Amino acid sequence: MAFPEPKPKKPELPKKLVQNLECKQGAVRAVRFNVDGNYCLTCGSDKSLKLWNPHKGTLLKTYSGHGYEVLDAAGSFDNSQLCSCGADKTVVLWDVASGQVIRKFRGHAGKVNCVQFNEEATVILSGSIDSSIRCWDCRSRRPDPIQILDEAKDGVSSLKVSDYEILSGSVDGRVRRYDLRAGQLYSDYVGSPVTSVCFSKDGQCTLAASLDSTLRLLDKDTGELLGEYTGHKNTAYKLDCCLSEKDTHVASCSEDGKVYFWDLVEGSLMLSLPVGRGVVQSLSFHPSEPALLTATEGHVQFWREETHTAEEQPPAC
Numbered sequence: 001m002a003f004p005e006p007k008p009k010k011p012e013l014p015k016k017l018v019q020n021l022e023c024k025q026g027a028v029r030a031v032r033f034n035v036d037g038n039y040c041l042t043c044g045s046d047k048s049l050k051l052w053n054p055h056k057g058t059l060l061k062t063y064s065g066h067g068y069e070v071l072d073a074a075g076s077f078d079n080s081q082l083c084s085c086g087a088d089k090t091v092v093l094w095d096v097a098s099g100q101v102i103r104k105f106r107g108h109a110g111k112v113n114c115v116q117f118n119e120e121a122t123v124i125l126s127g128s129i130d131s132s133i134r135c136w137d138c139r140s141r142r143p144d145p146i147q148i149l150d151e152a153k154d155g156v157s158s159l160k161v162s163d164y165e166i167l168s169g170s171v172d173g174r175v176r177r178y179d180l181r182a183g184q185l186y187s188d189y190v191g192s193p194v195t196s197v198c199f200s201k202d203g204q205c206t207l208a209a210s211l212d213s214t215l216r217l218l219d220k221d222t223g224e225l226l227g228e229y230t231g232h233k234n235t236a237y238k239l240d241c242c243l244s245e246k247d248t249h250v251a252s253c254s255e256d257g258k259v260y261f262w263d264l265v266e267g268s269l270m271l272s273l274p275v276g277r278g279v280v281q282s283l284s285f286h287p288s289e290p291a292l293l294t295a296t297e298g299h300v301q302f303w304r305e306e307t308h309t310a311e312e313q314p315p316a317c
Contacts, residue, residue, distance in 0.1 A: 011248040012305035013261050013271050014292040019057040019302035025050060026069075028295040030240075030282045034075040037286040040293055041082065042300055043070035049084050051096070054293060054302040063094050065101045072114045076121035081138075083124045085112035091126045093138055105136045107145055113238065114159040127156030127168055151176060151185060157238055158196045167206055169194030175208045175218065188223045190216060195238040201247045209234060209241035215252055217264070231269045232260040242285045251292070253280040259294055275301055 025044025032041045039060070042050045049063040049070050067088035074083050081102070082094040091105040091112055109130035116125050123146070124136045131152045134145040154171035161167070166178040171193040177186045192212035199206055205226060206218050213234045217227040232254035239253035249270060250262045259280055261271040276296035284293040290305040 011244065011246055012290045012307065013244070013249065013273075014290050014303035014305055015271060015273055016304050016306050016308060017301055018304050018308070019054055021052060021054065021057055021059075021300040021302070023050060023298055023300055025298070027297060028282065028300055029069060030072050031284050031293045031295040031300050032073055032075070032282075033284045033286055033293060034079060035077050035287065036079075037288060037291065039075070039079070040284065040300070041073040041075065041084075042295065043073050043084065043086075045069045047086070049073055049082070049094070051082075052300075054300070057302075061096070061099055063099055065092055065094075065104070066090065068111075071112065074116050076117050077119065078121070081117075081121060083115050083117060085115040085126050087111040089128075091115055091124055091134075091136060093124065103136075103138065105134075105145070106143070107134055108132070110155075113155065113157050116159050116161045118161055119163050125159055125161055125166060127159040129155035131155055131170070131172075133159065133166065133168055149178065151187075154193075157194060158198075160198050162199055162203065165199075167197050167199060169197035169208055173210070175206060177206065177220065186223065188218055195234065196241045198242055200243050201245070207241055207243060207250060209239060209252055211235055215241050215250055215262075217250065227264065227267050229260075229262040229267055229269075231262075231272070232256070232258070237279055237281065239279070239281065240283045242283060244285055245288055245290060251283060251285065253283050253294070255279045257296065259283060259292070273303070 025048045026046035030043040040054045047066045051061045066086045069087040085091045089108045093103040108128040112128045114127040127133045133149040135147040137146050152170040158169040164181045168176045175188045192210035194210050196209040215229040233256045241252040259273040275294045278297045280296045282295040292303040294301045
């Protein structure tokens with residue numbers, strides 16, 4: 001006799017604070033998990049980029065080389081390289097182990113808001129206030145970009161890359177998706193400056209945050225509006241949004257010091273997580289577990305689900 005499958009556990013939300021990192025790098029402009037969620041990067045207004053183990057709360061390395069605030073960063077699929085961008089108009093490729101700058105890419109006409117590797121970490125894509133997305137070849141010595149995407153009519157605020165697509169959000173109020181296989185550009189008009197975009201994990205939907213304090217879930221193929229999520233405050237700052245590790249919830253930063261979670265399907269507000277007094281500027285959801293990083297002022301907080309128990313630390317010999 002076959003036993004029925006055990007009932008799947010209800011998805012949990014990360015609401016237990018397990019680490020509070022004092023980053024000591026001015027205001028933390030962005031916090032980002034690496035590809036497997038074991039490490040994270042913090043971008044500081046003091047020009048530094050830092051690598052942490054958020055599970056233990058330890059600082060592993062500091063990367064110095066930007067000339068002004070660091071605004072975004074990403075790790076390569078094999079954790080051997082980092083890319084970062086900043087208000088000094090540059091995109092920097094780093095060697096993780098040595099902390100050395102491998103390449104500095106110059107070409108944007110204004111501050112660079114967002115940066116991503118492609119899947120193989122052979123190309124870096126960067127989006128700037130100069131309204132362009134530039135694609136840089138990590139392996140070439142050529143100083144100029146291999147491609148410039150200049151369809152945006154205003155600054156590019158956010159950028160995500162899948163194996164064959166580029167998703168971008170712009171201050172001109174549009175979410176653009178470049179399908180590289182088909183050679184097509186799809187554009188959806190949101191009507192308010194877009195501050196953050198992301199793909200759902202199943203690749204069927206896109207999520208966009210905009211300055212009318214609304215998140216919108218769009219069908220990737222048709223552009224149909226599947227859901228709207230409101231209750232948070234986002235009218236002035238570039239704040240992050242994301243989906244939880246199983247696409248069950250939508251999360252957003254807020255200017256009132258909280259992170260908001262909504263049920264993806266129902267659109268109902270499930271949790272407002274008090275993080276700090278100031279604006280919660282950035283967040284990053286763990287790729288496979290209910291764990292969340294938040295950044296407010298000079299601190300980064302690491303949140304886990306309530307049933308999480310910390311692994312016992314082995315006694316120091």
